[in-house]
Amino acid sequence: xxxxxGNTKTRTxxxxxxxxxxxxxLIKFSKTTKSPISIDFVVSNNSKAKGLNxxxxxxxxxxxxxxxxxxxxxxxxxxxxxxxxxxxxxxxGFMKILSKNFIKKFKGKILNIHPSLLPKYKGLNTxxxxxxxxxxxxxxxxxxxxxxxDSGKIVLQKKVKISKNxxxxxxxxxxxxxxxxxxxxxxxxxxxx
Ligand code: GRF
Numbered sequence: 001x002x003x004x005x006g007n008t009k010t011r012t013x014x015x016x017x018x019x020x021x022x023x024x025x026l027i028k029f030s031k032t033t034k035s036p037i038s039i040d041f042v043v044s045n046n047s048k049a050k051g052l053n054x055x056x057x058x059x060x061x062x063x064x065x066x067x068x069x070x071x072x073x074x075x076x077x078x079x080x081x082x083x084x085x086x087x088x089x090x091x092x093g094f095m096k097i098l099s100k101n102f103i104k105k106f107k108g109k110i111l112n113i114h115p116s117l118l119p120k121y122k123g124l125n126t127x128x129x130x131x132x133x134x135x136x137x138x139x140x141x142x143x144x145x146x147x148x149x150d151s152g153k154i155v156l157q158k159k160v161k162i163s164k165n166x167x168x169x170x171x172x173x174x175x176x177x178x179x180x181x182x183x184x185x186x187x188x189x190x191x192x193x
Pocket of ligand 1 (some may be wrong): 017022023051092114
């Protein structure tokens with residue numbers, strides 16, 4: 001895969017908007033010897049994102065951009081990522097939609113994690129919709145990002161059984177535990193392609 005840079009780990013940025021539990025799991029993974037990536041940058045559109053604390057804790061550079069003017073924010077971001085030699089982007093609970101132009105510049109080098117079994121339940125409120133439809137299973141998906149929302153090539157998925165008294169909160173929690181395992185696995189897969 002073009003992402004691999006021999007013996008050195010591929011410099012990776014993680015984009016977040018909230019809690020950052022996936023960021024934390026990716027940082028932990030990145031520190032293992034088997035990891036092909038290092039986390040060198042954290043980007044958030046939300047200055048109050050709890051996940052920014054992990055950047056502080058692990059001494060990772062960070063940038064907050066409000067995306068009010070998407071074009072300006074993205075252009076700033078592109079130059080920052082270039083200066084920092086970032087070769088891979090992992091979206092992890094990032095609530096902004098990147099423009100076609102941005103995605104083109106990082107073609108095939110942006111991954112996202114989504115809390116449903118794509119192509120089912122793209123977009124928001126996935127758990128609510130899965131429960132309303134009486135689904136027996138839900139889960140999570142890691143996929144490449146293309147210009148259509150939650151529609152890029154699927155790397156890996158993990159199925160989770162929905163129990164009888166499942167609530168949105170309990171389902172979200174159950175799926176999140178699997179997300180933390182799936183994202184590192186998906187990264188290993190992407191580098192072996
Ligand atoms: C995850 O469920 C992710 O799939 C979704 O947003 C949530 C982010 O959680 N897109 P966290 O910020 O990684 O804890």
